[in-house]
Amino acid sequence: MVTERGLKVLRAIVQDYVDTHEPVGSKSIVERHAFGVSAATIRNDMALLEDEELITAPHTSSGRVPTDKGYRVFVDHLAELRPLSPAQRSAISTFLADPADLDDLLARTVRLLTQLTGQVALVQYPSFASANVTHVELVRLDHIRMLVIIVTDTGRVSQRLTAVPQGVEEDDVPVLRAQLAALVTGRSVRSGSERIEALHASAPAERARIDDALLALAAVVGEELDEFRQDRLVMAGAATLAKREHDFRGSIHPLLEAIEEQVTLLRLMSEMAADDQGLSASIGRENEAFGLTEASIIASDYDAAIGRARIGLMGPTRMDYPSNLSAARAVARYLSRLLDEDENRR
């Protein structure tokens, strides 16, 4: 069992270690923090913390370093986040002012986050899976080339150029357009995609009555809708890793891999359990299943009109959790507000 003072000692160790990047000893603790006790007492507490595997000594007779478990307890018992400076607050609002569209907003958010924290920033797109299709547009470019455009109520637009081998006459376009629209407009992306799948899976006899061109176009629409269902991620700040590679036991390779393999990070971010404030952290070896053992990821939920998504930060296990959590939360809140306004304006 860890005592009250034991927790304070742990906190001091984490803070000092994050600051100095050096194992912290009992003496330096009493010097830097106003504990009312002597170094020897702290030593006793540290021995207990070591029993609990919250801290560890890199070598006999050296200062102590928090273990992953220690960081975990530290984060869970965080008294308070470090509030943002006024400069940081104003940076958020100026940086995110007047976004052109969602892409632009999230691109700026990710740059803002990496600038505020110096860490790799991750911004997850809100999922479009539950968005509703409002428009399907069909444009005939020439005899066989058609342009299919899909718009959802969340403002996402996607288009796809496709070739219809059997060719399409200009006169047929309105009919095809209406048929496609009947298939998916007003429906959610998910259900639209399912209907198209059903269409292709239907009995040959039934399918024979359907125009081949329609079938081909519907297939394209289906593919596009499936793309809507995939989560997306934008990132920034990878360059900052190079400066601090010794923070990652020498190799930033796993981190760069993860950055290129967006899928891993997406899964990781989705699986993290958030607290009541929407904040979450995954520390060190807790990420082992995702190929990361020397890195921590913290994330904060934000609310878009469509649903929740997350923004996150990835950095060394030994990161400044109070500041980073606080920055992530502040940006997430601001983002939610912007997206709500946006929703109301429509």
Next chain:
Amino acid sequence: MVTERGLKVLRAIVQDYVDTHEPVGSKSIVERHAFGVSAATIRNDMALLEDEELITAPHTSSGRVPTDKGYRVFVDHLAELRPLSPAQRSAISTFLADPADLDDLLARTVRLLTQLTGQVALVQYPSFASANVTHVELVRLDHIRMLVIIVTDTGRVSQRLTAVPQGVEEDDVPVLRAQLAALVTGRSVRSGSERIEALHASAPAERARIDDALLALAAVVGEELDEFRQDRLVMAGAATLAKREHDFRGSIHPLLEAIEEQVTLLRLMSEMAADDQGLSASIGRENEAFGLTEASIIASDYDAAIGRARIGLMGPTRMDYPSNLSAARAVARYLSRLLDEDENRR
């Protein structure tokens, strides 16, 4: 003046150094390469090469290492590129088979290149500046939200969701569409963009006669066209850098920076002068103006229907030029062929 054998010695030094990553001495040269002379003779040649600043000794009495200038001479006097292995050849064709569209093709190309060479791969999009606008489509989503779509003859499509504050009635859409089309269809991206600029710069009296909605939409079209004129780049393989950071005098930071700052790399790639085969290389300090001094970039032109563009590789100055140049050339040729076929099919 460098003798014939001097050149052979330089070649041996570059090859061995790339292989072993260690300064190469006169003795090891006569061992590994079938020179018909003794180590002392090689030493004399090396002294000459050092006078020409093609090689240098890291410290007195150590083996020699090629200088940037040495690599340059090596590349310029490259007798022949190392031919690709059959496995590599077949990898190219299977990897690039049946691309869905240009984006897909280039995304695959970049992954292929990084896989073939283990370097960071760069693929420049062909410039759309000289493409011609074939369609402008206008879709009314609701009273104020309009969707503008632009298609070029090169198959690139782009769309933009925009709000027209004064609102647009459904009945007005065909007129507006026709007016926009008159402005830009059939014209090149460049000239279309210029006409729209002229429209906005025209005298107030004249502009007063133009519908406000049209002006707003034309502005959006103009912005999109400008975006067509910007070059784009896709990259892959950044993760491979981490393993080899000591190849870059310790810091891969400038490289990661360059990767995040795509603009720099784009400029660098555009400014490189290609030889008659379409190959080019920029070595070490030759890239100083772009913030890179420990890296080399090699590039190979490829022909898209629209015009030339480049694919490239970025790696340590001490890279395997014969193999990498050869890989880049092979992929570029294959890419050109695919894009030509594509053109013919239309």
Next chain:
DNA sequence: ATTGGCACTCAGCGGATACGAGTGCCAGGC
């Protein structure tokens, strides 16, 4: 429960030494 004291441990540092790969130069040979 806390404290001062004390013996002990061990990483890091600087200096000394040995080693060896590689060079430059020279005199002699083809």
Next chain:
DNA sequence: GCCTGGCACTCGTATCCGCTGAGTGCCAAT
């Protein structure tokens, strides 16, 4: 005139050694 073997010399790297100092664990006293 070019090539070669030989030789003295240089200097980076590895190794050992002893020292220092920060930090610990434990104990007896408060």
